[in-house]
Amino acid sequence: MQIPENTYNIIIIGGGPIGIACALEAEKKGLSYLILEKGCLVNSLYHYPTNMTFFSTSEKLELNNIPFISNNPKPGKREALEYYRRIASNNHININLFEKVTSVTTRSENEHLVKTSKREYVAQNVVVATGFYDIPNYLNIPGEDLPKVDHYYNDPHYYATQKTVVVGASNSAVDAALEIYRKGGDVTMVVRKPEIGKRVKYWVRPDILNRIEEGSIKVHFNSFLSRITDDEVEINTPEGQVTIENDFVLLLTGYRPNFDFLKDMGIRLSEDGRKIPEYDEETMETNIKGIYLAGVICGGVETHKWFIENSRVHAEMIMEHISKTKKDDN
Incomplete structure (x- = not known):
């Protein structure tokens, strides 16, 4: 047949x-x-x-x-x-x-x-x-569909000298934060948990912890992004709502x-x-x-x-x- x-x-x-x-x-x-x-x-x-x-x-x-x-x-x-x-x-x-x-x-x-x-x-x-x-795991917040927002990260050069918010605390978010910082970017991380993820690559985790401790990379723990506008983001933190100037947002939430x-x-x-x-x-x-x-x-x-x-x-x-x-x- x-x-x-x-x-x-x-x-x-x-x-x-x-x-x-x-x-x-x-x-x-x-x-x-x-x-x-x-x-x-x-x-x-x-x-x-x-x-x-x-x-x-x-x-x-x-x-x-x-x-x-x-x-x-x-x-x-x-x-x-x-x-x-x-x-x-x-x-x-x-x-x-x-x-x-x-x-x-x-x-x-x-x-x-x-x-x-x-x-x-x-x-x-x-x-x-x-x-x-x-x-991607969408946050479903106002402004998530703006051109300045991306759920995927490629190369740090794009974010050089820019104010970039990185949401997440896993390998992808940590890698992006460190690379953008080292290309001259102003990086703020927003992490919903109280610390950087335990499963972050063991040779990278000490680096991000040290950069956070010295203030080179800013971070809001126990926090989440609530709104994105053309030139700002709103962050809900344990101390209340914080609004910061912003050029780009990387939602690396998995x-x-x-x-x-x-x-x-x-x-x-x-x-x-x-x-x-x-x-x-x-x-x-x-x-x-x-x-x-x-x-x-x-x-x-x-x-x-x-x-x-x-x-x-x-x-x-x-x-x-x-x-x-x-x-x-x-």
Whole structure:
């Protein structure tokens, strides 16, 4: 019987490191696959800050035992982009870039219709490896939609000599505050908790604490931004409302997976506020037969639990199960 065009054993949604890892494992098992990525290769990584340094060492970011050689103990964004690009090109990974998946409909246990911005595909199995970097955690305050406000940070040069408010106390917020300060920016941090986050990179946290202590970077703890205008921001602090002059606002308050996309597929989410998708921890298969999860999306809103280092194993688990199921069906 002739297999219809655009039909695969597996459609992998997401062309990041974990999506690529899934493709490599699919090839080992002799399974036909296609990665669909809405942006460029490793799109989320591409949009990370220019000077970003990984928490993990290079060997913990490796895929398929392919060596990741770095000039530094902790590799940076540019090195990682080169590494994953070379893996994709040298292994002739089957991937369609700039093709967004719009829906996944299960027509039977062994058939899923995947619609994209360009065409339709049929797959026996679908792996969702979409990460979490696409949707910011909005504050929903007046002025959040002003041109001076951004939920993503790229390069400190843009903010040189400017009065910049950085909201947040995690790695992204701390990195932005330090880099902008060192490029001559006037930085004020707004932190809703009483201290800088405990999970901030251990070699960076002392730096930000020292800059705050000496007054080089101002900070309002136990505080939150309540209003943004063209030239000011209003901050609710324990001492009352504070209004300061301001040129730019970076709302680095974290990001979340596209939960609506998961729910539209029929994947159940926990109702305890964490929105953890339902899946088998041994196979990574969700409550929908033939639909699997891989990578950070498995953690719901707890996006700090899964990352490249500890979710690479998902690829092997998924492809082992798909391969075994395929044999059993035959």
